[in-house]
Amino acid sequence: MATMAAGDERAAAEVLRTLARHLNCLNEDSKSTRKRALESIKRETFEKGLSSGVLQDVFTCLLKSLLKCMSDPMERCRETAIQMIGDFIRGVPQPEDCLPYLIPVLTHRLGGKEILEPAEELRLAMLEVLTLTVEVCGNRLAPYVDDMVKILQRTIVDPFPEAKRESCKCTVNFARCVPEHFHMQAESLIKPLMQTISHQHSRVRVAAIEATGAVIQHSSGKNMDDVLSHLAQRLFDDSPQVRKAVTMVVGGWLLHLPDRYSFFHKLIPLLLSSLTDDIPEIRLLAEDLWRRTGAQWEKENEEDLKDKLDFLITPPALYPAGVERPGLGCRELVARNLSRLLPAVSRDLEDWLVSTRAKTAQLLRVLLLHAEDHCTQHLQPLLATLYRACANNEPGVIKSCLESAELLGCFVDPEASLKLLLAHVENSSSSSSSSGPLMVLAAMLRGCSQDSLRPHLVWVGDTLASPDICQESQQRVYLEQLLGCVQALLNVCEEHCGTISLQLLQVLVTVQSLSSEPELQNKVEETMGLLCSVQGLNGRADLYRQHMIQLMDWLSKTQPSWTNYSVQRLQLEVIAVQSGPVIGEFLPLFMPLLQGSLQPNRDPEMRLHFFTLLSKLLLDSPNTLDSQRKFCDHLEVFLQELLLPNLVWQAGRTAAAIRTSALTCLLALLQGGGITPQQLLSVEKQLTPQVLAALDEDSQTSRLLACRSISTLLRLVGPDLSPDTLNTIYPELLKRMDDSSQDVRTVSLSALGRWLSCLGKDYNVQTCRQHLEFLFQQLLLHLDDPNSSVQDHVLEVLKTGSIVHPELLEQEVEAVRNKQRSPLHCDQLLLHLQSLPKDSA
CATH class of the missing domain: 1.25.10 (Leucine-rich Repeat Variant)
Structure with missing residues (x-):
């Protein structure tokens, strides 16, 4: 080893002797000389294949010179110097030896109030060197936390997007390398990161989100509130990669953040929002992170959940089909934080941005799916939130809110929910947003089970059929929701709805009477067919026959106060027309209603409408009023009390219009076979x-x-x-x-x-000769009418009447023949008279 070290020293000394001249050239004024010197140093070091030990010694000697070149006026020299420093750091065994010299220079170049390096590509190169340094030096950078943070504060908001990205990457690595020191300075990076998190380049936004995740993970957590609103906005980002990054970061915090229990109520909504993302990859990622979060929490709180773990709770009977029930830990996390989540959800459902309202509505459904029967204790604020949200004009928001209302029907005992719902339906029926409670009620009824809802059918039916509810509004949306409640009851309780058949029919009649829109009318017809079907009735006629007495009694209570604008007038018209032949079975109940409404002192416009109704019925009397051949029993009353008093002349246009309607009704009576x-x-x-x-x-x-x-x-x-x-x-x-x-x-x-x-x-033509003579004379005058069609018609009439007294008619024709403009028609009539048998008189 000693021999090898000595050999490295000798080799290093040899290299340095070779580089001595080039190092001197770095101080020359000539740019090209300095450039050639740097290139020569590069050739003599990296291109020679020197060992790492030699490189270490050479790097130690060259470092100060190379760092000085980082301030060289020539961009090419700075670039080469930065590149060489990076190569040395990557190749030497002890790169940490350069830190006392390298970090101050980088701080000077990158971390000042002003950018000293004008070339953005070189700033990026310096940051790449800094990132490399963090990767190879690790926790040895602990003494330089202040300098590192100064650099990152400035470069995170660098104008060059690639420099931003590299700075964010460096932030992530640095936070993980020196966590015990980093948390003291982490807060100072939040502001620049939040400035960058909305950058126009999606890759920059992703990098900023990842850096934010690392900074918060290794900080005290005091800045969580400053970060969450920005991350929440990124959930609406157009880039799936950005939304995926938010999901990863939030999921990581829920799993690994030291103080995560304090932030569950703030982090859970962000991760659960990703469960409804449009991109399957993000949804699957969020599901996995949430499942792991719940499982981890469940393990950490195993003692607290012992009873629930020992006795696994079976899912509710009406749990949504095709939906996997979340684990116990996930459900408990939501249930225990629901009271802190709902105020924010309620607020965001009224946000001015449609996207926010839509995302929040989806989140509410996910929360309720987790909360299950825990929703009961939050029922009042939940319902109030749904009422307001359903007044929204955005279909996506309404759809998600109604799905939430159906979940309430699944999880909450109807006795509790109906007490609040029906009271609100009654109290809000006169308000402009009155359709919201009805919409929620219909959805909740759809979610209920038959067994749970059946004991409350009469309560619901009486409420819906109450005049204050079913007759309150003519707005289409209100009537649709009223109809939706009836459909929900029929679909859930089926044959058991027989106990409230009358109330449901009253609602259907009212909806039909208040709207003339074909689409809504068709829906009423379908619902009425369903009401018949669940009771085993053959059709609408049987349904009306079953309840006609109650319906007539229902209407008769208010008949004295009817006007043209009374809903009851419209209801009677619907019943009379829709019941078909059944109305003929209940004439003793029907006629008094008409009699009281058609008196001359009643509302003229109402009388006009009733005569129109009677005309329709009388034109088809065998299938309506006279279906039982009993109309004759009421004919005298009909004429004396209803029809004739309205034919008496009175001054005014309104009175004239009523006489016209009465005449229409009379003609229908005569032509329809009712008499x-x-x-x-x-x-x-x-x-x-x-x-x-x-x-x-x-x-x-x-x-x-x-x-x-x-x-x-x-x-x-x-x-x-x-x-x-x-x-x-x-x-x-x-x-x-x-x-x-x-x-x-x-x-x-x-x-x-x-x-x-x-x-x-019985008509004696001789005795009545004068009448016939006058009639013939008047008709012959019109035989010469300027209108040829009238002439032809008169001729046919005279031919028809010629058999009555042909001699008299011939005499009158001869008398006027020469007085008319053309004798043609007279001649035709004379020929006809001459052709008659002689005994026709």
Whole structure:
């Protein structure tokens, strides 16, 4: 060994003699001379293959000169010197010998208030040398902690991104090499690291996060709060590598941070947020770190968890399918910190950034999945948080919050949750955010088990069917959530919902009456079908038949106070239309509601709507009002109490509109088969005057309806009418031949044709000759009408009526033939009359 050491000394002395001239040249003023000297020194050392012992001696002698060259004005000289120092440190057996000289120079060049090294590539090279020094010297750098921190403080915020990265790497290595000394200065690196952690280059952000992890790991932990908010922001980073770095750092702290128990409530949300990351790799990493954290905590607290470990708790019966239940340690960690986590979660769910709200909503679901039945003791703040979050317009936020509400249904006894939920639904029904509690209620009901929910069905059903709840709002979102509650009850409790079938039907009727949107109407139809199915009913008719008495009683309680804006008016319309033939089975209950609502002193607009409803029903009376052929028992009341009083003339546009609606209803009655000819004859004397009076209405629609009603009346019972009644009708129809509306003229002409065709044996043509003569004369006037279609129509009517008294008609035609603009139609009519059998009179 002595021989080898002596040999190294001789070799080193030989090398130094060779380098002596080049070392002298380093002091020359010429840049090129200094450059050539450095290159020559490099050749004579590293390219000669010298042993490490020789290199050590040479390095010791060259170090000061090389360090001086690091301040050389020529960039190439500085670069070569830095490179050579790095090569020496890498190759010598005792690199720590250079520290007393190297560290001060690097501190001077890199750690001052101003950057002395202008070339960014050279700053990077110096930092690489410093990192190398940390790697090879390790804890021997302990005396230089202050200098190292000065350098890192400055270089972490270096303008050159690669220098930032290298500085962060050096920070990580240095913190691990001298942990017992580093913690005293670690705090001073937090500020520069937080300035760099949001750098535009993702690789710089990753390096800053890793350095932050190492600094906090080997510090007192006092700066944890200064760091966590920045790391939380990086969970929303666009770069998966950045999010992965945050996950690694936080997971490392949860496993290895000396004072980690003090920070569990702050670190757990960060790691659990990564469990829902979009990148599978990050999710798997977070799952592994969290599993290890829980297992480690479980082992550390084994004595405290002895009872739970000895008797493994089975998962809840409704535990979400396809979800692996977290370990006991993980569940206990969340349960014991939940009270400290929820305030922050609640606050972040109202953050102005959508991404923050969405991530927090996902985190809440993960927390509840871990907390299980421990949610019960935090139920009130949890529900309040979900109410506000569900008022959010962001679908992703709402989806995650509703999943959380379903978990509450799984884990919390409905008796506890419903007490709070239903009270809030009742108290908030009039507020602008009233749909939030209903949304949460529907989701929670979906999560409940049938056995746990069944004892509370009546309670829930009565609450939903309460007028203050189901009739409170016409907003679509509110009605959708109301419908969602009904669907949840039906899907969970199925046939047991028979006990609240009436309440659910009341809710469905109300939703259908308050919304005309086709999509929502279809959902109501589907839900009503489900309500029938769970009870084994054949269809909607059976459902209404089952509850019609209660429904009518339900509505009759408020009938005296109805107006057009009353929900009950809409509900009655829905029931009457949707129940189909069933409404005909309950006319004794239905008619009084109509009778009270159609009195002339009631709200005009409400009466308009009810007449429209009646028109729909009467047009299909065999399948609605007259399905049991019992409408005849109520016909007199219908006419005397409902219809005729509303046909009485009163001044004003509103009164005219009501008369029009009443005429529509009358026409529907006549055309829909709701009245037999015998019944019609019995009320004809009360009906005819009112209809004839309507022929003089200002409204064209009313006149048209009156004409059609007269025509239908004649079709049904015309031959059975008395001559006096018939003679009262035709003059009023003739007046309509001069109507301003072509439609009215056409219908009145058709009615006259029907009048002529229904003259029976009781009509004495001789006695009534004057009436026929007047009618023929008036029709012949219109035979010369400017409108050719009217001429043709009149001709057909006269041909139809020619059989009544052909001689009289021929006489009247001959009298006017030459007075008309064209005798064509008169000639056609005469030819028709001549073709009639002689005994037709």
